[in-house]
Amino acid sequence: YSQVLADHYGESNPEIAPYPRFIEPKDGRNSPLAKKYPLVIFVSHPKFRFHTMQENVTWLRKLHKVKGADGHEYETVWINSYDAVSRHIKQGDIVTVFNDKGKVLAAAYVTERIKPGVVRMYYGANWQPDDPTTPGSLDRGGSANVLTSNEPASCHAYFHRVHHIMVEVRKWEEKN
Numbered sequence: 001y002s003q004v005l006a007d008h009y010g011e012s013n014p015e016i017a018p019y020p021r022f023i024e025p026k027d028g029r030n031s032p033l034a035k036k037y038p039l040v041i042f043v044s045h046p047k048f049r050f051h052t053m054q055e056n057v058t059w060l061r062k063l064h065k066v067k068g069a070d071g072h073e074y075e076t077v078w079i080n081s082y083d084a085v086s087r088h089i090k091q092g093d094i095v096t097v098f099n100d101k102g103k104v105l106a107a108a109y110v111t112e113r114i115k116p117g118v119v120r121m122y123y124g125a126n127w128q129p130d131d132p133t134t135p136g137s138l139d140r141g142g143s144a145n146v147l148t149s150n151e152p153a154s155c156h157a158y159f160h161r162v163h164h165i166m167v168e169v170r171k172w173e174e175k176n
Contacts, residue, residue, distance in 0.1 A: 025164045027149070029117075037099045037166035039083065039119050043144045046122035064122075066107030068094050075142025077106035078120035079169060084110045087169060094172040096138075097121065099165065102146030103138045105172060119169060 006018035015023065027033045029040060046064065065073040077097050079089065089095055093108045097119065106121060114120055121144040128141030139146050148165050 027166060028164045029166070031166070033100075033166050037168045039117060039167050039169060041097065041144065041147060041165050041167045042114075042118055042120045043123045043148065043165070044120060046124060066092055066109075068107065072140060074105060074107040074140075075121060075125045075144075076109040077169065078109045078111055078114045080114050080116045080118070081110050081112060082116040083119070083169070084108060087171065089169065089171050096170050096172050097144075097147065097167050098170070099147055099167045100136075101149065102136050104142055104144060104146055105138065105140050106142050108169075119167065 002018045005016060009016050009018075011018060024030060064076060066076060067073055074094060077095060079095075084090070089108045089110065091108060091110045095106055095108050097104045097106055104121070121142065123144050125142035125144070127139055127143040127146070129137040129139050129146075131137040136146075147167055
């Protein structure tokens, strides 16, 4: 319990309570949006680059990117085998990760190291949109930032949320 927070923000402030508690995201798993986009994406910091720095180092890209049949190097999206099977996705398939905010191409990394209902991408990939003048244009660079919200986490925290963003993953077909 924090008396300082209670004194400053009040005992019942819905965005910053004086005691630790979970605050359900407005567009999270229990929102109407989850019916359309049933997977939660976790966007994490990679160990092989800092934001976009080191993205141009060839040997580092070989550690984490997957070369597609078209010769393009794709970021990976971790997906549980249960979610992959139900979407007819196999290891290394090029997939679209998308929601109302954007679309990203990635290579599927099918693993049990992530729980069902959750996918994971790293942030910091170079943005490579098909059409930079069109919002929501397909990004071939794997920039998970195009999927996140610009809305601040709360009125007390002015940073964008990179966790608990709802998405869907579909096997990529050029006509998508």
